[in-house]
Amino acid sequence: MSYAEANRRYFDAISDSYDSKPWFKVVNDRVATTLRSDLSWVGIPFTDSTTQPVRLLDYACGTGLMTRVFGPYVTSTQGIDISPNMVSTYNTRARDAGISEDVVNAVVGDLFDKSDPNPEALSGERFWDFDIATKMNASIVVPHFTIDGVKQFFAEAGFVDVDVITMKEKNYMEFGGKKLWRTILFARGRRPMEGRDGSGKSEL
Numbered sequence: 012m013s014y015a016e017a018n019r020r021y022f023d024a025i026s027d028s029y030d031s032k033p034w035f036k037v038v039n040d041r042v043a044t045t046l047r048s049d050l051s052w053v054g055i056p057f058t059d060s061t062t063q064p065v066r067l068l069d070y071a072c073g074t075g076l077m078t079r080v081f082g083p084y085v086t087s088t089q090g091i092d093i094s095p096n097m098v099s100t101y102n103t104r105a106r107d108a109g110i111s112e113d114v115v116n117a118v119v120g121d122l123f124d125k126s127d128p129n130p131e132a133l134s135g136e137r138f139w140d141f142d143i144a145t146k147m148n149a150s151i152v153v154p155h156f157t158i159d160g161v162k163q164f165f166a167e168a169g170f171v172d173v174d175v176i177t178m179k180e181k182n183y184m185e186f187g188g189k190k191l192w193r194t195i196l197f198a199r200g201r202r203p204m205e206g207r208d209g210s211g212k213s214e215l
């Protein structure tokens with residue numbers, strides 16, 4: 012079974028319980044507080060959202076943690092996730108909260124599939140030209156996210172102004188029956204292009 016298929020099956024199976032555990036709420040709150048405490052580090056505001064749209068891509072969106080963190084600072088969010096059940100939970104929550112599809116919506120997709128790097132389903136205009144892109148990920152088994160490794164990953168992807176910071180305290184998590192203490196790491200980078208107003212646009 013491919014890594015992507017294993018991920019899809021795993022997250023499909025846990026979509027109902029994914030963020031219902033008390034430890035998740037603690038992590039969730041800490042992530043939100045840390046990111047919102049220095050929005051300029053993230054690159055917000057990079058434009059005036061009162062006069063022009065600010066579009067967020069929440070890649071590997073799951074049930075929508077990053078969508079909720081940045082929701083107040085953007086005008087619309089497009090979620091993408093490999094797990095149909097996660098996408099379903101994400102969209103149900105948005106509709107239950109009274110948020111329309113135009114504002115927050117997720118679709119099933121995998122941009123890491125080397126056999127189909129430009130999937131037809133993700134080719135529409137609404138999947139391009141985001142102002143900010145976020146991808147929240149967790150290393151379940153191997154602690155393979157190192158500061159230098161992530162910096163190199165961002166640099167190789169062509170980002171500039173790359174910076175990586177860590178949360179001071181380790182965070183308790185449970186994945187796949189394992190109890191883990193993990194350091195949460197935040198990375199940001201900016202695509203080297205001119206923004207609509209002449210300033211650079213930031214992407215996480």
Ligand SMILES: C[S@@+](CC[C@H](N)C(=O)[O-])C[C@H]1O[C@@H](n2cnc3c(N)ncnc32)[C@H](O)[C@@H]1O
Pocket residue numbers: 015018019022023070071072073074075076077091092093094097120121122123124146147148149
């Ligand atoms: C640890 S969860 C994080 C979910 C959410 N971003 C959050 O912060 O709660 C990882 C998510 O990545 C999704 N995922 C894994 N591999 C993916 C891929 N290749 N493309 C898109 N989504 C993927 C999983 O289905 C899962 O919802």
